Amino acid sequence: MTATRLAAATTASALAQRLREAIDAGRWSAGDLLRQEQIAAEYRVSRIPVREALAQLQSEGLLDIAHYRGARVSRPQAGEINELFDLRLLVESDLLARALGRHDQRSLRELGRLQDRLEDAEDRLGWISGDIAFHEALYAPAERPRSLALFRQLRAPIDRFNAQALGPGARKQGWADEHRQLIAAVAASDAAAAQAILEQHLQATRTVVLAACAGQGED
Numbered sequence: 001m002t003a004t005r006l007a008a009a010t011t012a013s014a015l016a017q018r019l020r021e022a023i024d025a026g027r028w029s030a031g032d033l034l035r036q037e038q039i040a041a042e043y044r045v046s047r048i049p050v051r052e053a054l055a056q057l058q059s060e061g062l063l064d065i066a067h068y069r070g071a072r073v074s075r076p077q078a079g080e081i082n083e084l085f086d087l088r089l090l091v092e093s094d095l096l097a098r099a100l101g102r103h104d105q106r107s108l109r110e111l112g113r114l115q116d117r118l119e120d121a122e123d124r125l126g127w128i129s130g131d132i133a134f135h136e137a138l139y140a141p142a143e144r145p146r147s148l149a150l151f152r153q154l155r156a157p158i159d160r161f162n163a164q165a166l167g168p169g170a171r172k173q174g175w176a177d178e179h180r181q182l183i184a185a186v187a188a189s190d191a192a193a194a195q196a197i198l199e200q201h202l203q204a205t206r207t208v209v210l211a212a213c214a215g216q217g218e219d
Contacts, residue, residue: 011045012052018043019053023062023073024125024160030075034063061157076161076213085206088154089199095139095147096198102141103186111137111183119176128159134179138186158209171208175201 019039028034036050043050054071057063065071076084103111114137118130132155139148178201185194 012049012056015039015043015045015049016053016056019057020060020062028073030073030161032073034071034073036070062160074157076157076209078210078213081158081206081209081213084154084158085202085209088151089202091147091151091154092135092139092198092202093195095142095144095151096194097191098142098144099139100186100189100191100194102143107137107141108183108187111186115176115179115183118179119172131175132159138182161209161213171204174204178204 019034022028034054036047036054039045039053040047040050054063054065058065058071062074063071064074111134114130114134118127118134121127121130132152135151136148139151142148178197181197182194182201185197
């Protein structure tokens, strides 16, 4: 790759990250159009890295790009949400089962610390990042990096929707109770209880996300 092409790729990657953060922060909502010329002017780049950045976000499921109609922020559909949660149940149940016997007092204290911080979160992005950190710490002892990467990939479309549609108050007490119950089950090495709590947790979250998606679809 030439120096020029390398610079362009770097610019596109950096631009994709900035656009991703702007969408997460609520600058554009589901269905909003991202105009190439406006982005190029605002971020002082040419159209080429803009197109590449938009294509990258499309590959992540964040944008829908239609020929001659531009790029729009995607809105998850009920079928996609259900599929993502079905896959999350499979992946996260396996991670939890493998991690269960490997937690120690130090990792359990870390889970408690992360949950304390999560319960104090008041903004949407802080709440989502705190929830991700909790689940990653819960599954980390499994030492399954590919499964953890898949866990993050499956969460991403829903987290971006949640960043705009939900917040810490959506089901705060229920999520907190289930996280605390998960910590207790892991500490007791109770695999059956841990799996049951995780399934309840993900199914309840699915219900909230589906309801929020349906509500936005009525706008």
